[in-house]
Amino acid sequence: MKQAQINPRKTPTQARAKASVQAILQAAAHILERGGLETLTTNYVAEVAGVSIGTLYQYYPSKEAILTDIIRQKRARLLEDLQAATLEMHNESFDVTLAKLLHAAVESQLHWPKLSKALEYAESFLPLEQETRVLNEQINQTIVAFLEHHQVADAPVAARDLVSALRGMIDGAGLAGETDARALFERALKLAKGYLA
Structure with a gap:
């Protein structure tokens, strides 16, 4: 293509x-x-x-061009929501900002679950590798800044691990047809806190 x-x-x-x-x-x-x-x-x-x-x-x-535009808009919204979640991190506890970040990630996947599932598949055959790398870097930078602010050791590695693990859990839940955002949020929170502990 x-x-x-x-x-x-x-x-x-x-x-x-x-x-x-x-x-x-x-x-x-x-x-x-x-x-x-x-x-x-x-x-x-x-x-x-x-x-x-x-x-x-x-x-x-x-x-395919329509699909790509939808994917780009969905990605931009996710990044904006994650960045917005950290805007007040200097005045908030670690737990409050972490909850905002996880809510943004879960909402992105489960707001329209069947749409997310279709877009996940479309991403596998559309030539978006470079854009995906840039997005992942921006997401990682957002999480690194959050972790560094709270003095988490080796924040770049911790951010990469957390993003990978949470993406696997949240995307996997969406692909499996889960629709209970609260239950998924609780599992994601448990994963993040367990790792960081």
């Missing part, structure tokens, strides 16, 4: 065009949540979004 096929053809600038693109992305997300990846076609997305197929193709050359 060529890189050009996963990128939008153009970025909308006018309000109406931005609304059309958001409608396309929301329609695709709803389709993925209801029926999974196999039900996603550009024609179906255009129909659910209430736009013409021509309008869709003005912005997205393929369904």
